[in-house]
Amino acid sequence: MNTGIHSELDESPDSLPTEGRVLLRAAYVYDAVQPFVTLGQEARMNCWLADQLPLTDGMRALDVGCGTGLLTVAIAERHLQCQVEGIDASKPMIRVARKKRTRSNCIFRQALAEELPYPDQHFDIVTSALFFHHVNRGLKRRCLLEIHRVLKPGGRLVIADMDRPYTLLGTLLSYGAWILFRQPEIKENMDGVLRVEVSGAGFGTIQDLGRFSGYIRVFAAERLQ
Numbered sequence: 001m002n003t004g005i006h007s008e009l010d011e012s013p014d015s016l017p018t019e020g021r022v023l024l025r026a027a028y029v030y031d032a033v034q035p036f037v038t039l040g041q042e043a044r045m046n047c048w049l050a051d052q053l054p055l056t057d058g059m060r061a062l063d064v065g066c067g068t069g070l071l072t073v074a075i076a077e078r079h080l081q082c083q084v085e086g087i088d089a090s091k092p093m094i095r096v097a098r099k100k101r102t103r104s105n106c107i108f109r110q111a112l113a114e115e116l117p118y119p120d121q122h123f124d125i126v127t128s129a130l131f132f133h134h135v136n137r138g139l140k141r142r143c144l145l146e147i148h149r150v151l152k153p154g155g156r157l158v159i160a161d162m163d164r165p166y167t168l169l170g171t172l173l174s175y176g177a178w179i180l181f182r183q184p185e186i187k188e189n190m191d192g193v194l195r196v197e198v199s200g201a202g203f204g205t206i207q208d209l210g211r212f213s214g215y216i217r218v219f220a221a222e223r224l225q
């Protein structure tokens with residue numbers, strides 16, 4: 001199933017052209033660093049999130065900005081009768097994901113979130129973890145419109161990302177990351193911009209599902225008919 005896609009990757013650039021903050025060399029240390037970044041919550045959050053998804057046999061799920069595939073594979077391993085795909089703009093990320101995490105019901109492709117290489121209404125669920133604080137407001141909007149396009153009517157978008165922090169440590173970490181990385185996209189998320197854009201892209205009421213590490217919130221919304 002992966003054959004054609006693997007050869008595509010050999011010829012592609014390290015990063016597809018995007019305004020998003022694409023992680024390249026970080027791919028090789030990402031799995032080691034991520035437990036620290038999430039204060040030890042990364043595995044728990046991904047497994048918990050995968051368990052929340054209302055996937056039944058034969059359904060299709062897409063994980064946007066999948067990185068090394070930590071969430072993607074958690075979904076695939078919990079929903080063995082579903083087909084799960086992960087996309088990321090970074091070739092190194094996709095290489096690591098394919099090396100460590102491809103399963104028979106799970107594939108990874110290098111692709112842009114703002115130009116998803118799928119037909120309309122193709123997926124039942126779209127997930128995204130810690131991706132939207134890597135894209136500016138205009139790009140958030142474009143990505144959400146693309147996600148809306150590839151979701152079936154009634155399909156569900158589930159996002160885990162930086163949001164309004166809810167502990168003192170979470171607040172310090174969020175402001176610290178915003179200043180240290182000079183990343184206005186982080187402040188946008190802290191100010192609730194992502195939620196505004198989700199609603200603006202044609203999704204229904206936002207439902208809060210959970211929160212992790214003092215600064216990450218998980219929320220979901222359905223594509224309206």
Ligand SMILES: C[S@@+](CC[C@H](N)C(=O)[O-])C[C@H]1O[C@@H](n2cnc3c(N)ncnc32)[C@H](O)[C@@H]1O
Nearest residue numbers: 018020021022023065066067089090112113129
């Ligand atoms: C912090 S990582 C999150 C990875 C993974 N979802 C996780 O939870 O561990 C954010 C990812 O978004 C990717 N990215 C940034 N801009 C992108 C875009 N326009 N399209 C697809 N991926 C993008 C980066 O390359 C990076 O791998």
